[in-house]
Amino acid sequence: MRKRIPTSATRIGMYVDGFDSSWFKTPFLKHHFEIKSQNQLDKILQSGIDHLYIDTEKGLDVLSDEEIYPAPTRSTPKKTAELPGKPVNNPHKQDEKAFMDYIKAINELLQIDKLCLVESTAVDFDLFVKIDMNIIPLSLPRNKKGSSVITKELLASPGDLLISRCDVQKYRNYLTMIAKDSGSTQSLASKNMLIKENARILIRELFDDHGSHEKVEACKDSVENIMSSIIDTKGLITNLFTVDKHDYYVYTHSVNVSVFCVATAFAMGIKSEADLFAIGLGSLLHDIGMITLPPEVLHKPHQRLTDFETDLLKGHIFEGLDIINLYNGIPPDTMFPLIEHHENLMGTGYPMGLKGDKLHLSGKIISITNTYDTLTTSRPGFQAVSPYEALAYLRDHNSLYDADILKEFISVLGKSSQ
Ligand SMILES: [Fe+2]
Known part of the structure; x- marks a missing residue:
């Protein structure tokens, strides 16, 4: 079906079936083509043309008719309902530098689910605990092979557990090992x-x-x-x-x-x-x-x-x-x-x-x-x-x-x- 849509509703995957504008004012030699790249899309969005035609049998349609009438309001979203929950004092206000350091550190870490760790098993990756903005490396007891051992106290401790992003594969291996050890009838x-x-x-x-x-x-x-x-x-x-x-x-x-x-x-x-x-x-x-x-x-x-x-x-x-x-x-x-x-x-x-x-x-x-x-x-x-x-x-x-x-x-x- 041929459809006239606002240029702002155009997206990659649509098939353009003509512009609602003089041929000379468009940035394209052809007026019938599939939009395959961000570059093409940017050219269309920046062309200054208000509307174009798409063929919905050859490419994607608009996401909803709301996109056509009226056009979406990107910059003036309406107010949302007030949510429950208690705003708390902003710990970041006190120290912007500490906040930026925290962001940098947290980006290098991955939160893991404490429930995935099994007491007395050995891990070959480092663990960190995060309480508010404080990230503390954990020092766990070692077994004879020198690997850290998961303790009851660790599993009961407050805060989020994290690992370094470079240890993700080791963590995956650990999870696979735990799943296997749970027996042939894996729970x-x-x-x-x-x-x-x-x-x-x-x-x-x-x-x-x-x-x-x-x-x-x-x-x-x-x-x-x-x-x-x-x-x-x-x-x-x-x-x-x-x-x-x-x-x-x-x-x-x-x-x-x-x-x-x-x-x-x-x-x-x-x-x-x-x-x-x-x-x-x-x-x-x-x-x-x-x-x-x-x-x-x-x-x-x-x-x-x-x-x-x-x-x-x-x-x-x-x-x-x-x-x-x-x-x-x-x-x-x-x-x-x-x-x-x-x-x-x-x-x-x-x-x-x-x-x-x-x-x-x-x-x-x-x-x-x-x-x-x-x-x-x-x-x-x-x-x-x-x-x-x-x-x-x-x-x-x-x-x-x-x-x-x-x-x-x-x-x-x-x-x-x-
Ligand atoms: Fe969201």
Whole structure:
């Protein structure tokens, strides 16, 4: 179908079927072509042409008709509802240099789930504990071979455990060894733990190297593994998500939200693997646009962001779209969780303020799971609320969040409590 669209809604993968402008005013010799690169897209966006035509049988369509009438409001997102949780004193205010040093250090580390470590086993990687902004190397007892040994005290200690990024492969080997040692009838808990930790490592690696098609493919495999586990267990997500976290790590959040979305969709009766895969992958990648933010904005307490920085943060939606448009073999429905995860039923979300039925089903699901995981995670300037309080907030705001979907999400959490 030939469609006239605003130039701002153009994206890679569309087939241009003419410009709504004189031939001489366009930067292209041909007016019928598929947009295959960022370079072509930039030329179109910077051409000064208001509208063009696309052929939706030869290429991608617009993401939703809202993109055509009216055009999305990138720079003036509407105010979102006030969230529960207690703003806390900003520890960063006291020492900007310490904050920058902390950001530098945290970027070299990977948070691991303490539940994956088994008491008395040996590890050949260094461990660090993070309490607030303090990152402390741990000194563990050694066995005869000189390897560090996991102790009961370590497993009971407060704070997040971290490893150095250069030890990721050693950590993977450790997880594989633990899973094997759990016997030929590998328990669901250790199997899911392995799936989850691998997914977190992969998404972290993709964020560091978002141009790697190999890593994108590995992330797709991770989504398949998450899906298979949920389908095989008829909806159980025990150990597929991280509960024990004391700070916001975008990779941990991404995997949690993806698991919640797939399980909720499954509980709602969506059994098509293609549909589950699209929502799983879209929700795994929903915050990929965050990688374009300066780290100091990403880690800054939201209440301290300037208007400019807030706009920059909200721009992670379109940045994310630009990134995933570069990937091959991404199902078109993958876009919906990414573009709609900050929308809500009232139309007071961003970036487009989509309302009610204008939201895709996966958008309605992720608006719930994304809010839940955000509320239950502490971050600089925000003290997490309990799962119960987060669910009460979602239930009390039924004008924003779909009550039937929320019911299914609660049942998923209920039968998988860890
Ligand atoms: Fe987001």
